[in-house]
Amino acid sequence: MSRLLPPLRLVGATILRDGALQARSIAIEDGRITRGPLPEIDLTGYLVLPGMVDLHGSSFTRHLAPRPAAQFDPMTALAATDREAAANGVTTAYLSQGWSWQGGLRGPDFAETLMSALRRYRAQALTDLRMSLECETHMVDTAARLMAAVRSYDVGRLVFHNTLDDTLEHLRERQMHGGDPLSVDEGSAQEYRLRLRRAQERSKEVPRHLCRLAEAFDDMGVIYGSNGDLDGETRESYAMIGAKQCEFPRSRRAAAAAKAMGDPVILSAPDTTHPKGQFSALSTIDLIKENTCDALASDYYYPSMLHAVWMLVDMHGMSLPAAWSLVSERPAQIMRLPDRGTLTQGRRADLVILHEQTRRIEATIVGGRLAYMAGEAGARFLGHTPEETAFAVRPSRSQASLPQIQRN
CATH class of the missing domain: 3.20.20.140 (Metal-dependent hydrolases)
Known part of the structure; x- marks a missing residue:
């Protein structure tokens, strides 16, 4: 299993939290969602959603x-x-x-x-x-x-x-239309018929x-x-x-x-x-x-x-x-998994990072561990500053269909 990410704070992104899209930061430490003045990663132009x-x-x-x-x-x-x-x-x-x-x-x-x-x-x-x-x-x-x-x-x-009833119906239909009910070799067909018959015999x-x-x-x-x-x-x-x-x-x-x-x-x-x-x-x-x-x-x-x-x-x-x-x-x-599904403080740091313009997933974090990373998000995690021209403020397809973002 990969190592936990060091303590960090994702800033500049739009976060899905408490059932709403919010312009706020989210911090990760020891595999959990937390709070505190941690080193920041600028994810302006991204959505951060629960895994x-x-x-x-x-x-x-x-x-x-x-x-x-x-x-x-x-x-x-x-x-x-x-x-x-x-x-x-x-x-x-x-x-x-x-x-x-x-x-x-x-x-x-x-x-x-x-x-x-x-x-x-x-x-x-x-x-x-x-x-x-x-x-x-x-x-x-x-x-x-x-x-x-x-x-x-x-x-x-x-x-x-x-699936027994569907299988029997399928075989009957193939036989009615003159087709081979089992398109396999004879040995496999005999074994399949045997398993089918045994299953039928246990119906009661x-x-x-x-x-x-x-x-x-x-x-x-x-x-x-x-x-x-x-x-x-x-x-x-x-x-x-x-x-x-x-x-x-x-x-x-x-x-x-x-x-x-x-x-x-x-x-x-x-x-x-x-x-x-x-x-x-x-x-x-x-x-x-x-x-x-x-x-x-x-x-x-x-x-x-x-x-x-x-x-x-x-x-x-x-x-x-x-x-x-x-x-x-x-x-x-x-599935009664209270530690995941939302980006609530104290829960597992399971989250997905999507580029707001392309809507592509560029990073996935599981339990505070990096599971996947690609594209511009990778450069952000390596400490590069986003270029102004790459993320100029302009309506995206996702922004046009999203509710108004809360700002905290």
Whole structure:
């Protein structure tokens, strides 16, 4: 792990604090946000915002297996994911790993391999990488193994997911149209059918299985929810056993039911601009505007979180503080992380520095440690004075859409 930054004060920037953009300074010391006459760094022309808290990220799979037949060492994939997260302003990242009957990179064997690698990698991590398991509901026979893994690897988040019905429907449709239901070699196809049949055979045991898991997770302090709820009834059934988080619901009814019950709704940031084809009728933007969304997650693409924020500001009239809370303060609250999500004195120094004109992230600080730096911000931290011509006072796109800045 890198060293803590020396005590410093960022001056001249616009700071997001107490729900408003303010022209004030912010100081960092011993990994925390503090106060005091510390050495100053002039960040005139920049925005300083709380670090992003990402509740569901699967970008690591792209670094792990960029091609189906090319799988790399998990430690290498974690290092690449870590740097990608930092470069995109993510300071706390939950890596979403499957625990599925599908096997392969989504199966329990690989899940345990990844969790073991993450435990080893954390000592050198730039960001706060954590594990989130996406557990298939029909994995009845792995209950003891799952609970042991959650306990051993200190998994703090888990969501239940049922892909069995969709898989069976997909196979039926392919057969009806004369297609090969499984486009894999015969050996792999036989193994896949066997896993599928075994999962089907445990269907009647699923409700009791989930209740037992929920009770165990409550005892362990695990925060859990569900992924891909089809309707309000499905969401209600999960809520009844304590699975409160509603992640990536597949219908407006499911999202509305979660909101009515006070359960947090987590939506996919990429879906703000690129909705998934079969679920495109569910408008993420509409749910956000209706105040049905509590947090946005990167899903499969880290840059989408920043992109979604500016889309909400520029195209849908949302204030920057309100839009940013969907990727920082609210996710931190959902995961009961009181030490991050806002730039409040005494909290972890997790912050993102954006160039106000280009809107590019030029620095990310995690727990008072430098995780990423580029561009003009790097020169500022090295002690160079900003050139007057580079930051002349003129309206920027971001300034035009921001509320009036408070000056303290």
